[in-house]
Each structure stands twice: as structure tokens, then as C-alpha cells.
Amino acid sequence: MKFIAVHGGAGRRSDKSVRSKALDAVMKALDIGIETLKSGNALDAVIAAVVSMEDSPYLNAGIGSALNLIGEVEMDACVATEDSCGAVAGTTIARNPVLLAKRVMETDHLLIAGKGADMLAESYGMSVDSNEFFITERNRKRRKEAVKVLLGETEGIPEEKIKKRNEYIDRVYPKLRELIRHYSQYISFSDTVGAVAFDGEHLAAATSTGGVFLKLPGRVGDSPIFGAGTYVGNGIAISCSGIGEQIMKTTLAKNIANLYAFGLPIELAVKSAMLMASKEFENPSMGAIAVSHEGITIYHTSEAFVAGYAKLKGSEIVERKVSDVWR
Numbered sequence: 483m484k485f486i487a488v489h490g491g492a493g494r495r496s497d498k499s500v501r502s503k504a505l506d507a508v509m510k511a512l513d514i515g516i517e518t519l520k521s522g523n524a525l526d527a528v529i530a531a532v533v534s535m536e537d538s539p540y541l542n543a544g545i546g547s548a549l550n551l552i553g554e555v556e557m558d559a560c561v562a563t564e565d566s567c568g569a570v571a572g573t574t575i576a577r578n579p580v581l582l583a584k585r586v587m588e589t590d591h592l593l594i595a596g597k598g599a600d601m602l603a604e605s606y607g608m609s610v611d612s613n614e615f616f617i618t619e620r621n622r623k624r625r626k627e628a629v630k631v632l633l634g635e636t637e638g639i640p641e642e643k644i645k646k647r648n649e650y651i652d653r654v655y656p657k658l659r660e661l662i663r664h665y666s667q668y669i670s671f672s673d674t675v676g677a678v679a680f681d682g683e684h685l686a687a688a689t690s691t692g693g694v695f696l697k698l699p700g701r702v703g704d705s706p707i708f709g710a711g712t713y714v715g716n717g718i719a720i721s722c723s724g725i726g727e728q729i730m731k732t733t734l735a736k737n738i739a740n741l742y743a744f745g746l747p748i749e750l751a752v753k754s755a756m757l758m759a760s761k762e763f764e765n766p767s768m769g770a771i772a773v774s775h776e777g778i779t780i781y782h783t784s785e786a787f788v789a790g791y792a793k794l795k796g797s798e799i800v801e802r803k804v805s806d807v808w809r
């Protein structure tokens with residue numbers, strides 16, 4: 483048997499029209515992943531699925547990425563197999579961050595961040611001219627609303643000033659903590675993307691994200707951190723979504739893999755690790771997809787988790803489902 487699962491993020495349930503667009507984008511990615519998996523390997527399948535979701539403006543990766551506090555996009559991505567891993571963090575110009583992560587995988591390094599990631603994207607001809615390329619009107623609006631909640635101001639501070647003055651960050655930072663703790667609905671729109679696959683022999687996982695809304699410039703989430711948001715090892719491949727700080731603090735993906743290695747069935751390993759991790763937080767928001775030779779598990783403690791999976795016998799699809807609630 484071959485397995486593939488994809489996700490379009492764990493978070494709160496968005497309104498009906500946005501939800502259906504996100505579900506469509508995840509369905510399309512699943513189909514692309516299935517087609518690739520029919521004749522190709524797990525690594526090619528997860529990359530093809532994630533590239534397709536990075537290209538969707540309705541998901542938080544590549545085009546459509548979340549905006550940081552100063553209104554710019556900084557993207558993180560990771561790709562992994564049993565043998566290797568590559569990741570990028572804080573890239574502002576990589577056209578498809580997951581493809582850049584694949585390039586890093588081919589070097590001796592594991593994670594390239596910020597300026598270095600952008601330089602690498604340029605030197606491989608994988609960059610776009612401007613960060614604006616990734617910014618959608620919908621996200622500009624979302625950021626404005628979140629800033630309004632944060633500062634209690636309608637118009638806020640003019641964009642030029644926001645970019646120039648550290649004072650803005652000083653003013654906002656203490657409130658940002660408050661916002662994350664008590665009003666996560668304004669920033670955890672989620673829609674991060676990921677895929678995991680088993681091609682009958684090998685496993686692969688990939689995750690890509692713009693991170694959380696209003697993050698401080700330079701903030702890196704769990705997605706590119708091997709063992710936190712993405713992991714392959716101990717016979718299991720995992721991609722997570724949710725509030726990165728929670729996932730990093732609890733090394734969620736590695737804990738799932740440890741429980742699996744300990745002998746728990748895949749479903750129980752995912753569920754136990756996530757419930758244990760969630761107990762540590764007031765407002766836990768996490769989701770994960772996992773595959774092994776045994777099968778597929780999709781689970782979340784967030785309100786919603788847009789995800790889908792397929793099981794294949796040779797080229798025949800024997801099971802296929804996409805949904806935004808899995809518990």
C-alpha cells in the first residue's frame with residue numbers, strides 16, 4: 483500500500499466561503515500528490531503537493547502567507563526523508579520555499595535562515611523580485627483588523643512609520659503577548675500547509691508556512707524545525723500545524739515519533755503526544771498528519787484542521803477523504 487496525507491492548517495474555523503476555498507486547494511494538492519505517488523516516490527509526492535498549496539492564495543504559505551508586524555511576509559519550510567532534511571526560515575523572496583528547502587537538503591547543512599536563505603534563492607534562480615508577490619488583499623485586511631484589536635486604534639500608525647520606528651514594536655510587543663494568550667482568534671488564522679507520504683518503501687514529510695499573523699520580524703516557528711513541526715524517523719513521517727511556540731516547546735513531532743517507536747499504534751502515538759502537549763497550554767491549538775507503513779492518522783486539538791488523505795493499492799485509489807474536522 484501507498485499512503486499520502488496533506489493539510490492546509492490547524493486553527494479556528496473560517497467563514498464558509500474561505501473554508502470551501504481552502505478545502506478546494508487542499509483537495510487539489512491531494513490529487514497532485516496522488517498522481518505523483520502513483521509513479522514516483524514519497525519525496526516527490528510531498529513536494530508536489532506542498533508546491534501546489536504554496537501557490538494557492540487561500541493558504542498560509544508562499545502566495546497568501548501571513549503578514550508580520552511590519553506588514554511583510556517571511557516564510558519557513560522544511561522537507562525530510564529518513565536519510566536527510568533541509569529547511570529554510572524567514573525567506574522573503576523564495577518563490578516556493580519548499581523547493582529551496584529541498585536545495586538545502588542537498589547540501590551538508592540542515593537549516594538556512596534569513597538573508598542567507600534569500601541569497602540562496604537568488605543564486606538558484608528561485609526568487610521573485612519583490613516581497614509584494616506573496617501579499618494578498620485579504621491578508622492586508624486581516625492584518626489591519628488584528629492591529630486594530632491590538633492597539634484599539636482604527637487607522638493605526640502610517641505604514642512608513644511602522645517600518646521605520648522601533649518604537650512601534652516597543653509599544654506593541656507587550657500587547658502582542660496578551661493577544662496571543664487571550665485573543666488567539668485574531669492571529670491564528672492558520673492555513674499552514676504540509677504533506678506526508680509512504681511510497682511502499684520510503685517516507686517523506688514537508689511543511690511550509692508564512693507563520694502566525696503579526697509575528698515579530700525574524701520570528702521562526704515550528705515548521706522548519708526538525709523534530710518540532712516536521713519529522714521523519716522511527717518509521718513515521720509527521721507534519722504539524724498550530725501555534726508554533728506551543729509545538730516547539732513540546733517538540734511535538736519528535737514526541738509522536740518516540741511514542742510510535744515505543745510500540746504505540748500510529749493513531750495512539752499522535753493522539754497521546756498531542757493531548758500531552760496540549761495540557762501545557764491555556765489555549766492549545768495544534769494539528770498533525772502522520773503516515774507509516776501501518777497507515778495514516780490526522781488529529782487536532784484546534785477548532786478546525788483542513789486536511790485530507792488517500793490510500794493507494796498500486797495506481798488504484800482505495801480510500802480518499804478531505805475535511806476540516808477530524809475528531
Ligand code: ASP
Nearest residue numbers: 672674693703723724726
Ligand atoms: N505552525 C505555524 C507557525 O507557528 C503556523 C501554523 O501552523 O498555522 O509558524
